[in-house]
Amino acid sequence: MKQINYKKGVDILSGYTKHMCDNDVTKAKNDLNKFLTSITPLLPYEYDFRVILDLLYKYYPYEMFLIDEKYKYYCAKEKSIISKDKKSRYDFKSLNNLIKSLSIYNKLISDEYKIKHQEKFDESKYCMNIEALSAKRDPKIRRIIDKIEKAKLRTQQVEPEFIDSLIGLYDKKNTSQKDKVHIIKELEKYYCHKVIRFFSKKVDTEYNSQLREMTFFHLQSLGFQPVLRKQKYMRIPSKNKKRRDFLKNVYAKERYNIKEIPQELEYRIEISREQRIKTYDFFISHSSVDYDVVQKLIQHLNKSGKNIYCDWINDNDYLKRHLVGDATLNVIIKRLQQSKELIFIISNNSVKSSWCKYELNDFYQQQKVIYFIKREDVQNGIFEYYKYDSNWFIDPLYKEMDLFGVKT
Numbered sequence: 001m002k003q004i005n006y007k008k009g010v011d012i013l014s015g016y017t018k019h020m021c022d023n024d025v026t027k028a029k030n031d032l033n034k035f036l037t038s039i040t041p042l043l044p045y046e047y048d049f050r051v052i053l054d055l056l057y058k059y060y061p062y063e064m065f066l067i068d069e070k071y072k073y074y075c076a077k078e079k080s081i082i083s084k085d086k087k088s089r090y091d092f093k094s095l096n097n098l099i100k101s102l103s104i105y106n107k108l109i110s111d112e113y114k115i116k117h118q119e120k121f122d123e124s125k126y127c128m129n130i131e132a133l134s135a136k137r138d139p140k141i142r143r144i145i146d147k148i149e150k151a152k153l154r155t156q157q158v159e160p161e162f163i164d165s166l167i168g169l170y171d172k173k174n175t176s177q178k179d180k181v182h183i184i185k186e187l188e189k190y191y192c193h194k195v196i197r198f199f200s201k202k203v204d205t206e207y208n209s210q211l212r213e214m215t216f217f218h219l220q221s222l223g224f225q226p227v228l229r230k231q232k233y234m235r236i237p238s239k240n241k242k243r244r245d246f247l248k249n250v251y252a253k254e255r256y257n258i259k260e261i262p263q264e265l266e267y268r269i270e271i272s273r274e275q276r277i278k279t280y281d282f283f284i285s286h287s288s289v290d291y292d293v294v295q296k297l298i299q300h301l302n303k304s305g306k307n308i309y310c311d312w313i314n315d316n317d318y319l320k321r322h323l324v325g326d327a328t329l330n331v332i333i334k335r336l337q338q339s340k341e342l343i344f345i346i347s348n349n350s351v352k353s354s355w356c357k358y359e360l361n362d363f364y365q366q367q368k369v370i371y372f373i374k375r376e377d378v379q380n381g382i383f384e385y386y387k388y389d390s391n392w393f394i395d396p397l398y399k400e401m402d403l404f405g406v407k408t
């Protein structure tokens with residue numbers, strides 16, 4: 001039987017990754033050289049490393065964040081190979097140490113340069129330099145922040161209790177490419193450390209091109225700068241010849257496009273584990289007209305570690321307003337069952353909503369706790385919610401309500 005030289009393939013891939021690291025180190029140093037040059041005219045009469053660092057973070061916050069992310073990325077890879085008793089491979093220093101390794105920094109921090117700087121220091125020119133760089137950098141910083149914040153609005157900034165199970169399900173050997181597409185779409189709905197780390201790893205190691213691209217573009221939308229590897233530089237994650245042939249010739253090329261309709265989600269809820277393992281701390285019952293306060297409330301609850309269900313955030317890729325029907329209702333019923341408690345946002349719109357009335361009745365029938373909060377309170381930054389003792393909504397025949405064609 002012909003022997004396959006796996007070690008040669010591993011060496012080629014290891015060399016490629018080390019080459020990537022060396023390139024990233026060079027780029028980081030070149031960028032930092034440019035940043036230091038641009039903030040040099042902004043150095044005050046007296047300064048030290050902390051002042052220089054603060055200026056870099058003030059005028060290049062996104063760029064500094066990316067360099068720090070690269071450092072964390074290579075630290076994780078280094079830790080992984082050392083744990084396997086392999087030779088140290090990645091030398092990406094921390095941001096502080098990278099700055100201190102630069103000749104321009106050592107020049108700025110030297111006593112000789114500081115003396116000359118103080119001798120020719122001009123307060124009015126110093127203020128003009130601050131205004132000039134601020135005028136140049138502030139619009140760019142704002143554009144980047146706005147783009148990232150817009151992407152985050154489509155997520156919940158919390159770590160749900162089922163996240164480990166969802167990630168573990170993806171990594172199971174028998175999980176199909178189709179199921180992995182669905183799992184990635186679910187993970188995209190959360191912005192937290194575990195999800196970002198998972199996506200960063202899959203950009204590096206996922207052998208299926210569609211899945212690798214999905215993680216790549218999602219990380220990009222959140223302001224990260226991952227590297228999308230070419231297939232020839234990917235390690236086939238198996239030593240079994242039959243398995244390797246399948247991964248290389250079949251799995252790598254598989255693609256699946258989700259049918260973004262309520263019926264697809266209804267079907268997934270019935271047959272797929274990635275939907276069945278979900279739980280939510282609160283179901284938000286509200287009128288769609290009040291979407292602005294819903295976002296505020298969710299952001300506040302996320303800060304307390306609460307995972308929230310809101311149809312146009314959690315299931316926005318399936319539940320379309322123009323496709324409302326039986327499948328939509330069945331999804332909502334399932335999400336009510338998966339939710340521990342419910343918060344009803346009281347407004348002129350929600351008390352008239354047939355959907356809100358249905359949700360309240362269904363939750364009441366499950367004998368679970370219902371809370372309420374006023375729309376006006378959320379608008380004013382008051383997020384106290386109270387147990388709802390009113391019974392105006394109770395209707396024994398609520399399941400016979402005509403929900404379709406009415407406003408939610």
